[in-house]
Amino acid sequence: MIDLNKRWWLRAIACAAVASVALVAGCGKEEPKPAAKAAEAAPAPKPDPLKIGFMYVGPVGDAGWTFAHDNARKALEAEFGDKVKTTIVESVPEGPDAERVIRDLADQGHKLIFATSFGYMEQMLKVAETKKEIRFEHATGYKSSENMRTYDSRTYEGAYMAGVIAGAMTKTNTLGVVASIPIPEVIRNINSFTLGAQSVNPKVKTKVVWVNKWFDPPKESEGAQSLLNQGADVLFQNTDSSAVLQTAEKAGKFAFGWDSDMSKFGPTAHLASAVINWAPYYKKATKDMLDNTWQTGGVWWGHKEGVIDLVAVSDKIPEATRKRIDEIKAGLKEGTFTVWKGPIKGQDGKKRLAKDQVADDKFMHDIKWYVQGVEGKVPAGG
Amino acid sequence: MEPIALLLAATLNAGTALAIAGLGLLINEKCGIVNLGAEGIMLIAAIAGFATVVHTDNDWVGFAAGMGAGALLALVFGWLVIWLNTNQYATGLALSMFGAGFSAFVGIRYVQEKLPAREQFAIPWLADIPLAGAALFKQHPMVYIAIALTFAMAWFLYRSRTGLVLRSIGESPESAHALGYRVRWIRLACVVAGGALCGLAGAYISVIYTPLWVEGMTAGKGWITLALTTFATWRPGRVLLGAYLFGGVTMLQFHLQGMGVQVASQLLTMLPYVATIVVLALISRNPTWIRVNMPASLGKPFYPGA
CATH class of the missing domain: 3.40.50.2300 (Response regulator)
Known part of the structure; x- marks a missing residue:
């Protein structure tokens, strides 16, 4: 009886393991499909919206720093409507995890990525080197490259x-x-x-x-x-x-x-x-992308720029x-x-x-x- | 003089949550169960208490909700470790991690909530004494409850018959079992009572001490409490003093900073743990010390049939 029980458990565990592997593999495979389809249907009349990714250091409900960034993101969506599509990832710890998140955002087809904390600097720089076709924006840092620039507020x-x-x-x-x-x-x-x-x-x-x-x-x-x-x-x-x-x-x-x-x-x-109020900058950066005028550099805006x-x-x-x-x-x-x-x-x-x-x-x-x-x-x- | 009185007042307030949770863990450990899940219990109780106060606008209902949440979690923990004999340390750790994640998840919509302002509590007459009045008699009632609870706990553990049974189970569950005591049920009662006290401490943190909710807001207080019971060598009075000591360290550090003396806050953050390790090393060197202080069956599973 006990033996049977044990065997039953083993079999159940094995089944569960196989099932989950299949599930993961399935999910992994599925992702490139829509992208490929989108490429086939390229001559559609309306261009795809510009996908913009935001990475936050805290929860959007912190009522402070991250909240302000998210308000600006909402203003951005209101301004550009269906020309843009934004994604947020909140509470990303500064450090190695950040690199994975930035890479994920890049792989999911975001063409413009904002990282809103100082401690994302090195990670973003690293990803920027391997994803030349994507534009990166880093808040409050001091390092930039040909496709990564900085923005800060006074x-x-x-x-x-x-x-x-x-x-x-x-x-x-x-x-x-x-x-x-x-x-x-x-x-x-x-x-x-x-x-x-x-x-x-x-x-x-x-x-x-x-x-x-x-x-x-x-x-x-x-x-x-x-x-x-x-x-x-x-x-x-x-x-x-x-x-x-x-x-x-x-x-x-x-x-x-x-x-x-x-x-x-x-x-x-x-x-x-x-x-x-980050909105003026987020609007400018998005406009740069839509107009194809994005250039690297760094800005430090204050009351003058709103x-x-x-x-x-x-x-x-x-x-x-x-x-x-x-x-x-x-x-x-x-x-x-x-x-x-x-x-x-x-x-x-x-x-x-x-x-x-x-x-x-x-x-x-x-x-x-x-x-x-x-x-x-x-x-x-x- | 006045800054010192205020520093004392802040210290008493900072130590209160630690003391209440510490007494909870003390009763756990006195009957032989280690609950490493304190941090998780406190977090879940913190959000339970906070959410309840948001909706009912009554602090005491909030405290009750925190205690209830803590007791419920402890009940599950107790069932796992006492009846299923799962490893106490692993189960406790799992509970801590579960609590951190679960509280963050259910707390999402409360992150921006605020509680209405409160009247400051003061004991009539005594609060008007210069210096000592401000330091000692203008605190939230929970500060005094914590002190009263310490005395009650000391009396209960060392002067009452039930306390004696409880301690004997902590020393030797087999003997207690042979005498006919229902070891597992008594242990469960201890664990649930301990969880309720940890829950009360958690609710106090989110409702009174820092009246808001954010993810992980107890910030390691549960772990400090675990260290505290060891540091206090399982004595109620020392738990209270240790709580004030550990609570006072942070306040003192900010106080020194404000006066222009720079102390690395990281150094002071680790002090409670260093102190605990020192105490552990001291009592472990001396076998009689251990026998006198540490519950002998602490952390060990008990099989009534064996």
Whole structure:
């Protein structure tokens, strides 16, 4: 009896194994078929839609970074209608997995692929080398090749404007920043936030805690709590969730939204949201593809191009400060105002930019130091 | 002085989830069952609690939902390891991974939800004491429940008859069986109670501590808790102190950063585990120490017929 049982099990397992192998093989074979058919039916009157792939580092529901990218993708679909077809892959970890995902997207016939996180850079570069007919777009990186280019946004402009508001709203003259990973972009945002605050309130000091994650809500709120405990009354974050804002809401203090409009997560605490709107760039890149004018390179767009904005400005902010924000926006649009214009001193008191000297992009990419008014040291590895 | 009071307050809050889950695992392990599934149970309870509060707007119903979810998972785990005698470590690991995936899957539509703001709880009169009031008496009720639970658990395990039976099963299920105790049912009860407490801790994290839901939000707290019971050498009071210690490490690190002292957060993240390994090494060197502290049948299957 027992023997029979055993044999029955063995047979069942064997059958299951054979069946699953057949299934996998079947699936594998099936895929090229539609493509071949499409090729045969090439002289159809309407051209196939341009297939565009998006790879996200977080879930589209993160309410921050990835959410902003996905909103832009939706705007893209709305604009081009059936001329494009978009696919998303969310929560792709940075690292070896990313390469597989990019390769998959390429194999599935996507002609334009966006990778929306810094850590996809090497993987994308590797795939780009083997898929010359596909165009690759990498956000926030610095490496490009003949069929891979970079795009980025001047997030520091939003940070500066948030700083102006923070400087006006603080009572303790202590601001707090929950920072993610010590790379120049984040350090630049902390500095810009501080410079904005100092432009209206020279007594302001900024405290920083690093959580070493882009997205870890419990850690973000612990960091926020510890800043509040040390006397900060306006918080700002360069992490991806709304946890910092919610912590400020709970404590009756102020904070900002980052990457997308977060006002609903802390109606009383929310002062404004520094948002990124990638739609102008995604539309341009798609147009380049449809017009066959795509060229490699890199762009760094800000408020001028409509990528960076400060939205949902709260009623609690004094009239004079709102006016100042409007002036800054107008100045950025017309090119008469720049955030990084001397004199700017480093934390150590050393002069980094002389009076009226304007920082170029190379200078901006190399900021690994704090400006005067930021407390603490930049962690190693920045 | 005030920053220290606030740091203390934050530490108590950070340690609470660890303490509750730690007591849950303690009762598991005291009767001889290791549940490595704590992380998965906490995650599923976190989404269960969060979703319930979103729909009912009542924290306590949310906690109950978290406990229920935890108990249910523990029931399945208990059935597998106690009746089918599957390997406890492998089953627990599987439960952890299942919990991480399953909670992410059912939680998709809750990722952007938010909970309404709460009134801050404060104990009347005591909360008005300068410094100590802010540090000790303005916490969420669950912070005090965790402390009360520790005392209750200590009394139950070491002063009550049922506690004695439970511990004796942890030491030698064969003897308890020979005396006529229903070893498997008592073990199952322990496992379910432990799961319910882990579930309560998970719900506390998503409803009160960080009131939102994201994938994997317990961020390793379940594993820290497992380390915690060992670190505490299976004593309720030490579980509570250890929980505050482990919880305080993170808060202290942020506090130091804010003051301008740079400590690598990665170093502090691994500290609880280092401390646990040190404790394990210490108690393992001394046979009497092990005998006094570690339940002798921990992790071993029990066959009533054999």
